[in-house]
Amino acid sequence: MCRGARETGEVLNADPPTSDANRSDPSSVDLSVQIPCPRGSLELSHPVLPASGTFGYGEEFEPFLPPGTFSAIVPKSISVEVRRGNPPPRAVETPAGLLNSIGLQNPGLDQFLESYLPTLQSYGVPILVNVVGRTIEDYCKVVEAVEGQPLVEGYELNVSCPNVKEGLLFGLDPEATASLIRAVRPLTDGVLMAKLTPNVTDVAEQAIAATEAGADSISVINTLRAMAIDWRTGESRIGTETGGLSGPAIRPIALRMAMEVCRAVKVPVCAIGGITCAQDILEFASVGASLVQVGTHLYREPACLPGILTELRELLASEGYSSLETMRGNFDGGRYRLPDRERPVP
Protein backbone atom coordinates (compact mmCIF):
# COMPACT_ATOMS: atom_id res chain seq x y z
CA MET A 1 0.00 0.00 0.00
CA CYS A 2 2.66 2.41 -0.95
CA ARG A 3 2.93 4.40 -4.11
CA GLY A 4 3.20 2.41 -7.28
CA ALA A 5 6.50 1.64 -8.98
CA ARG A 6 5.42 3.82 -11.88
CA GLU A 7 5.10 6.79 -9.59
CA THR A 8 8.31 6.32 -7.68
CA GLY A 9 10.44 6.29 -10.80
CA GLU A 10 11.31 2.62 -10.76
CA VAL A 11 11.20 1.65 -14.40
CA LEU A 12 9.44 -1.61 -15.03
CA ASN A 13 10.72 -3.74 -17.90
CA ALA A 14 13.22 -1.03 -18.67
CA ASP A 15 15.69 -1.42 -21.48
CA PRO A 16 19.25 -2.07 -20.33
CA PRO A 17 20.71 1.16 -18.98
CA THR A 18 22.12 3.41 -21.65
CA SER A 19 25.86 3.89 -21.53
CA ASP A 20 27.17 6.51 -19.14
CA ALA A 21 28.57 8.46 -22.06
CA ASN A 22 25.02 9.04 -23.20
CA ARG A 23 23.76 10.13 -19.81
CA SER A 24 23.53 13.84 -19.03
CA ASP A 25 23.38 15.55 -15.65
CA PRO A 26 19.76 15.48 -14.36
CA SER A 27 20.12 18.81 -12.56
CA SER A 28 21.06 20.56 -15.78
CA VAL A 29 18.13 19.20 -17.82
CA ASP A 30 16.12 22.15 -19.08
CA LEU A 31 12.37 21.73 -18.58
CA SER A 32 11.34 25.26 -19.51
CA VAL A 33 8.52 25.95 -21.93
CA GLN A 34 7.59 29.03 -23.96
CA ILE A 35 4.10 29.92 -25.08
CA PRO A 36 4.22 32.65 -27.72
CA CYS A 37 1.35 35.14 -27.49
CA PRO A 38 0.70 38.67 -28.79
CA ARG A 39 2.32 40.15 -25.67
CA GLY A 40 5.55 38.31 -26.39
CA SER A 41 6.15 34.90 -24.93
CA LEU A 42 5.12 33.38 -21.63
CA GLU A 43 8.07 31.49 -20.21
CA LEU A 44 7.30 28.72 -17.73
CA SER A 45 9.98 27.04 -15.62
CA HIS A 46 8.62 23.56 -16.30
CA PRO A 47 5.69 21.98 -18.16
CA VAL A 48 3.43 20.86 -15.30
CA LEU A 49 0.24 22.75 -14.42
CA PRO A 50 -2.71 21.69 -12.29
CA ALA A 51 -5.92 20.84 -14.23
CA SER A 52 -8.81 23.22 -13.72
CA GLY A 53 -11.35 22.05 -11.18
CA THR A 54 -8.98 19.64 -9.49
CA PHE A 55 -6.87 22.30 -7.78
CA GLY A 56 -9.66 24.42 -6.28
CA TYR A 57 -8.38 27.99 -6.08
CA GLY A 58 -4.95 26.95 -4.86
CA GLU A 59 -5.66 27.45 -1.17
CA GLU A 60 -6.73 23.84 -0.68
CA PHE A 61 -3.19 22.72 -1.59
CA GLU A 62 -1.36 25.01 0.82
CA PRO A 63 -1.27 22.29 3.52
CA PHE A 64 0.62 20.04 1.08
CA LEU A 65 3.04 22.18 -0.90
CA PRO A 66 3.57 25.79 -1.97
CA PRO A 67 1.01 26.10 -4.82
CA GLY A 68 3.63 28.12 -6.72
CA THR A 69 5.60 24.89 -7.21
CA PHE A 70 3.42 24.51 -10.30
CA SER A 71 4.86 26.62 -13.11
CA ALA A 72 1.50 28.32 -13.56
CA ILE A 73 -1.87 27.90 -11.92
CA VAL A 74 -5.14 27.09 -13.63
CA PRO A 75 -7.91 27.71 -11.09
CA LYS A 76 -11.36 26.14 -11.17
CA SER A 77 -13.64 27.46 -13.95
CA ILE A 78 -15.13 30.91 -13.34
CA SER A 79 -18.42 32.10 -14.81
CA VAL A 80 -19.98 35.56 -14.62
CA GLU A 81 -22.78 34.27 -12.40
CA VAL A 82 -22.56 32.23 -9.21
CA ARG A 83 -23.13 28.54 -9.98
CA ARG A 84 -24.46 26.25 -7.29
CA GLY A 85 -23.50 23.11 -9.12
CA ASN A 86 -25.32 19.80 -9.45
CA PRO A 87 -27.20 17.85 -6.77
CA PRO A 88 -25.22 15.19 -4.91
CA PRO A 89 -23.99 12.50 -5.16
CA ARG A 90 -21.47 14.19 -7.38
CA ALA A 91 -18.79 11.59 -7.87
CA VAL A 92 -18.21 7.87 -7.98
CA GLU A 93 -15.12 5.80 -8.62
CA THR A 94 -15.04 3.66 -11.76
CA PRO A 95 -12.24 1.30 -12.84
CA ALA A 96 -9.06 3.43 -12.77
CA GLY A 97 -11.28 6.46 -13.13
CA LEU A 98 -13.52 9.00 -11.46
CA LEU A 99 -16.95 9.94 -12.77
CA ASN A 100 -18.08 13.39 -11.65
CA SER A 101 -21.01 15.74 -12.05
CA ILE A 102 -19.83 18.73 -10.03
CA GLY A 103 -21.64 21.02 -12.44
CA LEU A 104 -19.05 23.81 -12.52
CA GLN A 105 -19.90 25.05 -9.02
CA ASN A 106 -18.09 28.36 -8.63
CA PRO A 107 -18.40 31.64 -6.70
CA GLY A 108 -18.90 33.80 -9.80
CA LEU A 109 -16.81 36.65 -11.18
CA ASP A 110 -17.30 39.23 -8.41
CA GLN A 111 -16.37 36.89 -5.58
CA PHE A 112 -13.46 35.56 -7.62
CA LEU A 113 -11.98 39.04 -8.02
CA GLU A 114 -12.56 39.96 -4.41
CA SER A 115 -11.65 36.82 -2.48
CA TYR A 116 -9.88 34.28 -4.66
CA LEU A 117 -7.66 36.18 -7.07
CA PRO A 118 -5.60 37.90 -4.33
CA THR A 119 -4.78 34.49 -2.83
CA LEU A 120 -3.84 33.09 -6.24
CA GLN A 121 -1.59 36.10 -6.82
CA SER A 122 0.20 35.48 -3.53
CA TYR A 123 1.70 32.28 -4.99
CA GLY A 124 3.89 34.34 -7.31
CA VAL A 125 3.47 32.29 -10.48
CA PRO A 126 1.49 33.07 -13.65
CA ILE A 127 -2.26 32.48 -13.47
CA LEU A 128 -4.20 31.16 -16.46
CA VAL A 129 -7.80 31.95 -15.58
CA ASN A 130 -10.16 29.18 -16.72
CA VAL A 131 -13.38 30.75 -18.02
CA VAL A 132 -16.74 29.16 -18.72
CA GLY A 133 -19.87 30.80 -20.09
CA ARG A 134 -23.22 30.26 -21.71
CA THR A 135 -22.80 33.00 -24.30
CA ILE A 136 -19.89 34.72 -26.01
CA GLU A 137 -20.68 37.84 -23.96
CA ASP A 138 -20.28 35.81 -20.74
CA TYR A 139 -16.74 34.79 -21.65
CA CYS A 140 -15.91 38.34 -22.73
CA LYS A 141 -17.20 39.81 -19.46
CA VAL A 142 -14.92 37.60 -17.39
CA VAL A 143 -11.86 38.26 -19.54
CA GLU A 144 -12.45 42.04 -19.55
CA ALA A 145 -12.81 42.08 -15.76
CA VAL A 146 -9.70 40.02 -15.06
CA GLU A 147 -7.41 41.40 -17.80
CA GLY A 148 -4.54 43.50 -16.52
CA GLN A 149 -4.56 42.03 -13.01
CA PRO A 150 -1.05 41.20 -11.77
CA LEU A 151 0.14 37.69 -12.70
CA VAL A 152 -2.87 37.00 -14.89
CA GLU A 153 -0.87 35.93 -17.93
CA GLY A 154 -3.70 34.40 -19.87
CA TYR A 155 -6.89 32.41 -20.07
CA GLU A 156 -7.96 28.88 -20.61
CA LEU A 157 -11.38 28.99 -22.23
CA ASN A 158 -13.43 25.96 -21.27
CA VAL A 159 -15.16 25.51 -24.63
CA SER A 160 -17.38 22.57 -23.92
CA CYS A 161 -20.67 24.09 -22.88
CA PRO A 162 -23.91 24.71 -24.72
CA ASN A 163 -24.31 28.26 -26.00
CA VAL A 164 -27.86 28.89 -24.94
CA LYS A 165 -28.33 32.10 -26.92
CA GLU A 166 -27.16 31.02 -30.36
CA GLY A 167 -28.17 27.41 -29.78
CA LEU A 168 -24.67 26.23 -30.63
CA LEU A 169 -22.38 24.02 -28.72
CA PHE A 170 -19.03 25.60 -28.12
CA GLY A 171 -16.43 22.96 -28.59
CA LEU A 172 -18.70 20.71 -30.62
CA ASP A 173 -19.12 23.00 -33.59
CA PRO A 174 -15.87 24.42 -35.03
CA GLU A 175 -17.62 27.58 -36.18
CA ALA A 176 -18.99 28.26 -32.66
CA THR A 177 -15.55 27.66 -31.17
CA ALA A 178 -13.97 29.99 -33.71
CA SER A 179 -16.47 32.78 -33.13
CA LEU A 180 -15.83 32.58 -29.39
CA ILE A 181 -12.06 32.84 -29.84
CA ARG A 182 -12.45 35.69 -32.34
CA ALA A 183 -14.57 37.61 -29.83
CA VAL A 184 -12.17 37.13 -26.91
CA ARG A 185 -8.92 37.63 -28.85
CA PRO A 186 -9.04 41.47 -29.02
CA LEU A 187 -9.62 41.64 -25.25
CA THR A 188 -6.22 40.27 -24.25
CA ASP A 189 -2.66 40.16 -25.51
CA GLY A 190 -1.85 37.39 -23.02
CA VAL A 191 -2.02 33.66 -23.65
CA LEU A 192 -5.34 32.46 -25.01
CA MET A 193 -5.69 28.73 -24.55
CA ALA A 194 -8.72 26.78 -25.82
CA LYS A 195 -9.61 23.74 -23.72
CA LEU A 196 -11.31 21.24 -25.97
CA THR A 197 -13.79 18.53 -25.17
CA PRO A 198 -13.07 14.96 -26.25
CA ASN A 199 -16.77 14.41 -26.92
CA VAL A 200 -16.43 15.05 -30.65
CA THR A 201 -15.63 12.86 -33.62
CA ASP A 202 -12.72 15.02 -34.81
CA VAL A 203 -10.88 16.97 -32.14
CA ALA A 204 -8.27 18.20 -34.64
CA GLU A 205 -10.97 20.05 -36.56
CA GLN A 206 -11.84 21.96 -33.36
CA ALA A 207 -8.18 22.70 -32.70
CA ILE A 208 -7.65 24.05 -36.22
CA ALA A 209 -10.73 26.27 -35.91
CA ALA A 210 -9.53 27.62 -32.55
CA THR A 211 -5.98 28.40 -33.70
CA GLU A 212 -7.12 29.96 -36.97
CA ALA A 213 -9.34 32.23 -34.88
CA GLY A 214 -6.35 33.28 -32.79
CA ALA A 215 -5.80 30.79 -29.94
CA ASP A 216 -2.17 30.66 -28.73
CA SER A 217 -2.45 27.17 -27.33
CA ILE A 218 -4.78 24.19 -27.19
CA SER A 219 -5.42 22.08 -24.11
CA VAL A 220 -6.90 18.59 -24.48
CA ILE A 221 -8.80 16.83 -23.01
CA ASN A 222 -11.63 17.75 -20.72
CA THR A 223 -13.58 14.85 -19.18
CA LEU A 224 -15.30 12.21 -21.33
CA ARG A 225 -19.10 11.91 -21.13
CA ALA A 226 -19.79 8.66 -19.32
CA MET A 227 -22.17 7.01 -16.89
CA ALA A 228 -22.38 4.56 -14.00
CA ILE A 229 -25.64 2.99 -12.86
CA ASP A 230 -27.05 0.61 -10.29
CA TRP A 231 -29.22 -1.89 -12.19
CA ARG A 232 -31.00 -3.00 -9.01
CA THR A 233 -32.46 0.41 -8.29
CA GLY A 234 -32.39 1.51 -11.91
CA GLU A 235 -30.66 4.73 -10.83
CA SER A 236 -27.58 6.63 -11.82
CA ARG A 237 -24.74 6.44 -9.28
CA ILE A 238 -24.35 10.21 -9.53
CA GLY A 239 -26.94 12.97 -9.22
CA THR A 240 -27.19 13.43 -12.97
CA GLU A 241 -27.72 10.87 -15.73
CA THR A 242 -24.25 11.24 -17.22
CA GLY A 243 -21.06 12.82 -15.92
CA GLY A 244 -17.45 13.41 -16.87
CA LEU A 245 -14.86 10.65 -16.67
CA SER A 246 -11.27 11.42 -15.67
CA GLY A 247 -8.22 9.59 -14.35
CA PRO A 248 -5.84 6.95 -15.75
CA ALA A 249 -8.77 5.20 -17.47
CA ILE A 250 -8.91 8.01 -20.05
CA ARG A 251 -5.15 8.41 -20.58
CA PRO A 252 -4.87 6.32 -23.78
CA ILE A 253 -7.72 8.31 -25.32
CA ALA A 254 -6.14 11.58 -24.24
CA LEU A 255 -2.82 10.46 -25.77
CA ARG A 256 -4.45 9.73 -29.11
CA MET A 257 -6.28 13.06 -29.09
CA ALA A 258 -3.17 15.00 -28.06
CA MET A 259 -1.34 13.40 -30.97
CA GLU A 260 -4.09 14.35 -33.41
CA VAL A 261 -4.08 17.95 -32.19
CA CYS A 262 -0.27 18.20 -32.23
CA ARG A 263 -0.27 17.07 -35.85
CA ALA A 264 -2.98 19.53 -36.83
CA VAL A 265 -1.72 22.77 -35.26
CA LYS A 266 1.60 24.55 -34.76
CA VAL A 267 0.86 26.20 -31.39
CA PRO A 268 1.98 24.60 -28.09
CA VAL A 269 -0.38 21.86 -26.97
CA CYS A 270 -1.16 21.24 -23.31
CA ALA A 271 -2.07 17.59 -22.74
CA ILE A 272 -4.50 16.53 -20.02
CA GLY A 273 -5.95 13.17 -19.07
CA GLY A 274 -4.97 10.62 -16.47
CA ILE A 275 -1.41 11.82 -15.92
CA THR A 276 0.13 10.39 -12.73
CA CYS A 277 3.92 10.43 -13.20
CA ALA A 278 6.90 11.55 -15.28
CA GLN A 279 6.60 8.56 -17.62
CA ASP A 280 3.08 9.65 -18.54
CA ILE A 281 4.27 13.20 -19.19
CA LEU A 282 7.02 11.93 -21.50
CA GLU A 283 4.51 9.89 -23.49
CA PHE A 284 2.48 13.03 -24.11
CA ALA A 285 5.67 14.96 -24.94
CA SER A 286 6.60 12.19 -27.35
CA VAL A 287 3.49 12.82 -29.44
CA GLY A 288 4.28 16.54 -29.39
CA ALA A 289 2.71 18.09 -26.29
CA SER A 290 4.67 21.01 -24.81
CA LEU A 291 2.80 21.24 -21.51
CA VAL A 292 0.67 19.00 -19.37
CA GLN A 293 -1.92 19.31 -16.61
CA VAL A 294 -2.35 16.88 -13.75
CA GLY A 295 -5.90 16.51 -12.47
CA THR A 296 -7.51 13.59 -10.67
CA HIS A 297 -4.14 12.22 -9.51
CA LEU A 298 -3.77 15.32 -7.30
CA TYR A 299 -6.63 14.03 -5.15
CA ARG A 300 -4.63 11.03 -4.02
CA GLU A 301 -1.15 12.57 -4.23
CA PRO A 302 -1.55 16.33 -3.73
CA ALA A 303 2.17 16.75 -3.02
CA CYS A 304 3.40 14.74 -6.02
CA LEU A 305 4.84 17.56 -8.11
CA PRO A 306 8.42 17.85 -6.74
CA GLY A 307 8.90 14.09 -7.18
CA ILE A 308 7.50 14.20 -10.71
CA LEU A 309 9.89 17.01 -11.71
CA THR A 310 12.92 15.18 -10.29
CA GLU A 311 11.93 12.02 -12.10
CA LEU A 312 11.30 13.93 -15.32
CA ARG A 313 14.85 15.29 -15.24
CA GLU A 314 16.31 11.90 -14.35
CA LEU A 315 14.48 10.06 -17.11
CA LEU A 316 15.47 12.62 -19.74
CA ALA A 317 19.07 12.60 -18.53
CA SER A 318 19.21 8.81 -18.58
CA GLU A 319 18.39 8.89 -22.28
CA GLY A 320 20.94 11.61 -22.96
CA TYR A 321 18.53 14.50 -23.45
CA SER A 322 19.61 17.95 -22.28
CA SER A 323 16.09 19.36 -22.41
CA LEU A 324 12.47 18.34 -22.68
CA GLU A 325 12.24 20.31 -25.91
CA THR A 326 14.89 18.17 -27.64
CA MET A 327 12.95 15.00 -26.84
CA ARG A 328 9.50 16.40 -27.64
CA GLY A 329 7.82 14.94 -30.71
CA ASN A 330 10.10 11.91 -31.01
CA PHE A 331 7.12 9.65 -31.68
CA ASP A 332 7.53 8.53 -35.25
CA GLY A 333 3.95 8.30 -36.40
CA GLY A 334 4.86 8.33 -40.08
CA ARG A 335 5.84 4.73 -40.21
CA TYR A 336 2.44 3.53 -39.09
CA ARG A 337 0.38 5.76 -41.30
CA LEU A 338 -1.40 4.41 -44.30
CA PRO A 339 -0.46 6.20 -47.51
CA ASP A 340 -4.01 7.43 -48.13
CA ARG A 341 -4.26 9.21 -44.79
CA GLU A 342 -2.92 12.70 -44.57
CA ARG A 343 -4.34 13.09 -41.12
CA PRO A 344 -5.46 10.04 -39.19
CA VAL A 345 -9.16 9.45 -39.47
CA PRO A 346 -10.64 9.78 -35.98
Next chain:
Amino acid sequence: MKMPVAKCLVDSYELKANEDLGEGWFRLDIHAPEMASKIRAGQFVQVRVDAGDTLLIRRPFSVYDLNPAPGADATELSLLVQNVGPGTHAMQELRPGDPVDLMGPLGRPMPRPDLAADGVLFLVGGGIGVAPLYLYCRELVSEGSTLDHRVLLGARSSSLLIGLEAFEKLGTTTHCATDDGSDGYSGNVIDLLSSQLDGLDESTPVAGIGCGPHGMNQALLDLAIGRDLHFWISLENYMPCGFGACFGCVIPTPEGQEPRYRRVCVEGPCFPVNELPSRL
Protein backbone atom coordinates in the same frame (compact mmCIF):
# COMPACT_ATOMS: atom_id res chain seq x y z
CA MET B 1 -3.39 38.72 7.63
CA LYS B 2 -3.94 35.18 6.55
CA MET B 3 -3.80 32.48 9.19
CA PRO B 4 -0.84 30.15 8.84
CA VAL B 5 -1.95 26.91 7.23
CA ALA B 6 -1.73 23.67 9.21
CA LYS B 7 0.40 21.16 7.36
CA CYS B 8 -1.22 18.02 6.06
CA LEU B 9 0.96 14.94 5.84
CA VAL B 10 0.99 12.37 3.04
CA ASP B 11 3.32 9.53 3.82
CA SER B 12 3.85 5.84 4.20
CA TYR B 13 3.70 4.47 7.75
CA GLU B 14 4.25 1.07 9.27
CA LEU B 15 1.41 -1.22 10.30
CA LYS B 16 2.00 -2.54 13.81
CA ALA B 17 -1.04 -4.73 14.29
CA ASN B 18 -4.19 -5.87 12.51
CA GLU B 19 -6.67 -7.29 14.97
CA ASP B 20 -9.64 -9.24 13.67
CA LEU B 21 -12.75 -8.23 15.64
CA GLY B 22 -15.14 -10.61 13.91
CA GLU B 23 -18.14 -9.88 11.68
CA GLY B 24 -15.82 -8.35 9.05
CA TRP B 25 -14.48 -5.73 11.44
CA PHE B 26 -10.82 -5.17 12.23
CA ARG B 27 -8.57 -2.66 13.95
CA LEU B 28 -5.37 -1.38 12.36
CA ASP B 29 -2.66 0.08 14.62
CA ILE B 30 -0.26 2.25 12.66
CA HIS B 31 3.01 3.80 13.81
CA ALA B 32 2.68 7.40 12.61
CA PRO B 33 4.17 9.76 15.20
CA GLU B 34 4.07 13.04 13.25
CA MET B 35 0.47 12.49 12.26
CA ALA B 36 -0.86 10.93 15.47
CA SER B 37 0.35 13.84 17.58
CA LYS B 38 -1.76 16.29 15.56
CA ILE B 39 -5.07 14.43 15.35
CA ARG B 40 -8.19 15.32 17.32
CA ALA B 41 -11.35 13.26 17.66
CA GLY B 42 -13.63 13.61 14.66
CA GLN B 43 -10.80 14.15 12.22
CA PHE B 44 -10.09 11.56 9.57
CA VAL B 45 -7.33 10.20 7.37
CA GLN B 46 -7.45 9.17 3.71
CA VAL B 47 -5.90 5.77 3.07
CA ARG B 48 -4.41 4.89 -0.30
CA VAL B 49 -5.67 1.33 -0.69
CA ASP B 50 -4.04 0.55 -4.04
CA ALA B 51 -0.48 1.27 -5.10
CA GLY B 52 -1.62 1.14 -8.72
CA ASP B 53 -4.59 2.73 -10.43
CA THR B 54 -7.33 0.12 -10.05
CA LEU B 55 -8.79 1.61 -6.87
CA LEU B 56 -8.04 5.17 -7.76
CA ILE B 57 -9.47 7.17 -4.90
CA ARG B 58 -8.27 7.13 -1.30
CA ARG B 59 -10.72 5.80 1.32
CA PRO B 60 -11.60 8.02 4.31
CA PHE B 61 -11.51 6.66 7.89
CA SER B 62 -12.11 8.39 11.20
CA VAL B 63 -9.32 7.98 13.69
CA TYR B 64 -10.48 5.51 16.34
CA ASP B 65 -7.69 5.69 18.87
CA LEU B 66 -4.36 7.35 19.66
CA ASN B 67 -1.67 5.79 21.81
CA PRO B 68 -0.09 5.95 24.30
CA ALA B 69 -2.59 8.83 24.82
CA PRO B 70 -4.31 11.45 22.66
CA GLY B 71 -2.30 14.64 22.33
CA ALA B 72 1.24 15.70 21.56
CA ASP B 73 2.79 12.44 22.76
CA ALA B 74 0.71 10.13 20.58
CA THR B 75 2.84 7.99 18.27
CA GLU B 76 0.35 5.40 17.10
CA LEU B 77 -3.05 5.80 15.53
CA SER B 78 -5.72 3.17 15.15
CA LEU B 79 -8.52 2.77 12.64
CA LEU B 80 -11.63 0.68 13.19
CA VAL B 81 -12.66 -0.67 9.84
CA GLN B 82 -15.54 -2.68 8.44
CA ASN B 83 -14.86 -4.71 5.32
CA VAL B 84 -17.54 -3.53 2.88
CA GLY B 85 -15.79 -3.58 -0.50
CA PRO B 86 -12.52 -3.89 -2.40
CA GLY B 87 -10.65 -1.10 -0.61
CA THR B 88 -11.47 -2.22 2.92
CA HIS B 89 -10.85 -5.81 1.83
CA ALA B 90 -7.29 -4.88 0.79
CA MET B 91 -6.84 -3.18 4.17
CA GLN B 92 -7.95 -6.30 5.99
CA GLU B 93 -5.22 -8.27 4.20
CA LEU B 94 -2.47 -6.03 5.60
CA ARG B 95 0.08 -7.63 7.92
CA PRO B 96 2.32 -6.10 10.60
CA GLY B 97 5.34 -4.50 8.96
CA ASP B 98 3.41 -3.57 5.80
CA PRO B 99 3.42 0.07 4.73
CA VAL B 100 0.16 2.04 4.96
CA ASP B 101 -0.10 5.24 2.95
CA LEU B 102 -2.01 7.89 4.90
CA MET B 103 -3.03 11.48 4.26
CA GLY B 104 -4.11 13.60 7.20
CA PRO B 105 -5.21 14.97 9.56
CA LEU B 106 -8.31 16.03 7.63
CA GLY B 107 -11.61 17.65 8.59
CA ARG B 108 -12.52 19.55 11.71
CA PRO B 109 -12.44 18.04 15.19
CA MET B 110 -15.76 17.23 16.86
CA PRO B 111 -17.04 20.19 18.89
CA ARG B 112 -16.96 20.50 22.67
CA PRO B 113 -20.48 21.69 23.50
CA ASP B 114 -20.59 24.42 26.09
CA LEU B 115 -22.63 22.57 28.73
CA ALA B 116 -23.38 23.61 32.31
CA ALA B 117 -21.95 21.38 35.06
CA ASP B 118 -25.28 19.58 35.48
CA GLY B 119 -25.63 18.96 31.72
CA VAL B 120 -25.56 15.63 29.91
CA LEU B 121 -23.70 14.95 26.68
CA PHE B 122 -25.02 12.05 24.59
CA LEU B 123 -22.70 10.31 22.16
CA VAL B 124 -24.82 8.26 19.78
CA GLY B 125 -23.13 5.74 17.54
CA GLY B 126 -24.21 3.14 15.03
CA GLY B 127 -21.99 0.83 13.00
CA ILE B 128 -18.62 2.34 12.10
CA GLY B 129 -19.82 5.58 13.67
CA VAL B 130 -18.45 4.39 16.99
CA ALA B 131 -14.89 5.05 15.78
CA PRO B 132 -14.65 8.83 16.27
CA LEU B 133 -16.83 8.68 19.41
CA TYR B 134 -14.35 6.39 21.13
CA LEU B 135 -11.46 8.78 20.53
CA TYR B 136 -13.71 11.60 21.74
CA CYS B 137 -14.29 9.76 25.02
CA ARG B 138 -10.57 9.07 25.37
CA GLU B 139 -9.89 12.78 24.97
CA LEU B 140 -12.45 13.61 27.66
CA VAL B 141 -10.79 11.09 29.99
CA SER B 142 -7.24 12.29 29.35
CA GLU B 143 -8.34 15.89 29.88
CA GLY B 144 -9.85 14.86 33.21
CA SER B 145 -13.27 16.12 32.11
CA THR B 146 -16.05 15.76 34.68
CA LEU B 147 -18.77 16.18 32.07
CA ASP B 148 -21.57 13.62 32.36
CA HIS B 149 -21.29 11.91 29.01
CA ARG B 150 -23.18 8.80 27.98
CA VAL B 151 -22.48 6.60 25.03
CA LEU B 152 -25.44 5.01 23.26
CA LEU B 153 -24.54 2.30 20.78
CA GLY B 154 -26.87 0.65 18.32
CA ALA B 155 -26.61 -2.46 16.18
CA ARG B 156 -28.83 -5.12 14.63
CA SER B 157 -27.64 -7.74 17.09
CA SER B 158 -25.27 -8.09 20.09
CA SER B 159 -22.47 -9.66 18.01
CA LEU B 160 -22.35 -6.44 15.97
CA LEU B 161 -21.86 -4.15 18.97
CA ILE B 162 -18.21 -3.70 18.00
CA GLY B 163 -16.24 -1.47 20.32
CA LEU B 164 -18.59 -1.81 23.28
CA GLU B 165 -15.95 -3.41 25.52
CA ALA B 166 -13.45 -0.65 24.80
CA PHE B 167 -15.94 1.99 25.98
CA GLU B 168 -16.65 0.00 29.11
CA LYS B 169 -12.92 -0.37 29.84
CA LEU B 170 -12.60 3.39 29.58
CA GLY B 171 -15.20 3.69 32.31
CA THR B 172 -17.68 5.52 30.11
CA THR B 173 -21.36 5.03 30.88
CA THR B 174 -22.48 2.96 27.92
CA HIS B 175 -25.96 1.83 26.92
CA CYS B 176 -26.74 -0.29 23.95
CA ALA B 177 -29.70 -0.99 21.75
CA THR B 178 -30.15 -4.01 19.49
CA ASP B 179 -32.86 -4.44 16.92
CA ASP B 180 -33.33 -8.10 17.93
CA GLY B 181 -33.18 -7.42 21.65
CA SER B 182 -30.12 -9.66 22.13
CA ASP B 183 -28.41 -7.02 24.29
CA GLY B 184 -29.61 -3.91 26.12
CA TYR B 185 -32.58 -1.92 24.89
CA SER B 186 -34.72 -3.75 22.37
CA GLY B 187 -35.15 -1.40 19.43
CA ASN B 188 -33.09 1.19 17.64
CA VAL B 189 -30.61 3.55 19.25
CA ILE B 190 -32.67 6.65 18.50
CA ASP B 191 -35.63 5.20 20.44
CA LEU B 192 -33.17 4.48 23.26
CA LEU B 193 -32.04 8.10 23.16
CA SER B 194 -35.67 9.24 23.28
CA SER B 195 -36.35 7.15 26.35
CA GLN B 196 -33.19 8.46 28.05
CA LEU B 197 -34.22 12.04 27.31
CA ASP B 198 -37.68 11.32 28.74
CA GLY B 199 -35.99 10.12 31.94
CA LEU B 200 -34.12 13.39 32.46
CA ASP B 201 -35.34 16.35 34.44
CA GLU B 202 -36.85 18.97 32.07
CA SER B 203 -34.32 21.58 33.15
CA THR B 204 -31.24 19.39 32.49
CA PRO B 205 -29.12 20.93 29.73
CA VAL B 206 -28.57 18.38 26.98
CA ALA B 207 -26.26 18.20 23.98
CA GLY B 208 -25.08 15.39 21.78
CA ILE B 209 -23.06 14.13 18.87
CA GLY B 210 -24.20 11.36 16.56
CA CYS B 211 -22.32 9.34 14.02
CA GLY B 212 -23.75 6.37 12.19
CA PRO B 213 -25.23 5.01 9.01
CA HIS B 214 -27.48 7.18 6.89
CA GLY B 215 -30.75 5.87 8.40
CA MET B 216 -29.59 6.48 11.97
CA ASN B 217 -28.32 9.95 11.14
CA GLN B 218 -31.66 10.83 9.52
CA ALA B 219 -33.66 9.56 12.52
CA LEU B 220 -31.38 11.47 14.88
CA LEU B 221 -31.76 14.63 12.83
CA ASP B 222 -35.57 14.30 12.88
CA LEU B 223 -35.55 13.77 16.65
CA ALA B 224 -33.15 16.63 17.34
CA ILE B 225 -35.11 19.07 15.18
CA GLY B 226 -38.44 17.86 16.64
CA ARG B 227 -37.24 18.30 20.22
CA ASP B 228 -35.07 21.34 19.54
CA LEU B 229 -31.90 19.65 20.80
CA HIS B 230 -28.31 20.91 20.52
CA PHE B 231 -26.97 18.01 18.54
CA TRP B 232 -24.22 17.59 15.99
CA ILE B 233 -24.16 14.86 13.37
CA SER B 234 -21.01 13.55 11.74
CA LEU B 235 -21.56 12.74 8.05
CA GLU B 236 -19.83 10.17 5.90
CA ASN B 237 -20.41 11.41 2.38
CA TYR B 238 -18.40 9.95 -0.47
CA MET B 239 -15.12 11.90 -0.57
CA PRO B 240 -12.94 11.93 -3.68
CA CYS B 241 -10.24 14.20 -2.22
CA GLY B 242 -10.99 14.88 1.45
CA PHE B 243 -9.32 18.31 1.51
CA GLY B 244 -11.73 20.65 -0.26
CA ALA B 245 -10.43 20.59 -3.82
CA CYS B 246 -13.08 18.67 -5.76
CA PHE B 247 -16.50 19.83 -4.42
CA GLY B 248 -17.60 16.22 -4.65
CA CYS B 249 -18.74 15.63 -1.05
CA VAL B 250 -21.26 18.45 -0.70
CA ILE B 251 -24.50 18.85 1.23
CA PRO B 252 -27.04 21.61 0.63
CA THR B 253 -27.69 24.33 3.21
CA PRO B 254 -31.01 23.94 5.10
CA GLU B 255 -34.27 24.97 3.50
CA GLY B 256 -34.94 28.66 4.10
CA GLN B 257 -31.26 29.63 4.05
CA GLU B 258 -29.35 30.96 1.06
CA PRO B 259 -29.14 27.86 -1.18
CA ARG B 260 -25.55 26.71 -1.39
CA TYR B 261 -23.61 23.48 -1.36
CA ARG B 262 -21.07 23.04 1.45
CA ARG B 263 -18.09 20.70 1.47
CA VAL B 264 -18.45 18.04 4.14
CA CYS B 265 -14.71 17.24 4.19
CA VAL B 266 -13.49 20.70 5.15
CA GLU B 267 -16.52 22.36 6.77
CA GLY B 268 -17.38 19.13 8.62
CA PRO B 269 -17.61 16.20 8.77
CA CYS B 270 -19.55 17.14 11.95
CA PHE B 271 -22.39 19.68 11.56
CA PRO B 272 -24.87 21.17 14.05
CA VAL B 273 -28.37 19.96 13.15
CA ASN B 274 -29.58 23.49 12.40
CA GLU B 275 -27.05 23.66 9.56
CA LEU B 276 -28.29 20.45 7.92
CA PRO B 277 -31.03 20.06 5.29
CA SER B 278 -34.10 18.16 6.52
CA ARG B 279 -33.31 15.19 4.21
CA LEU B 280 -29.71 14.03 4.48
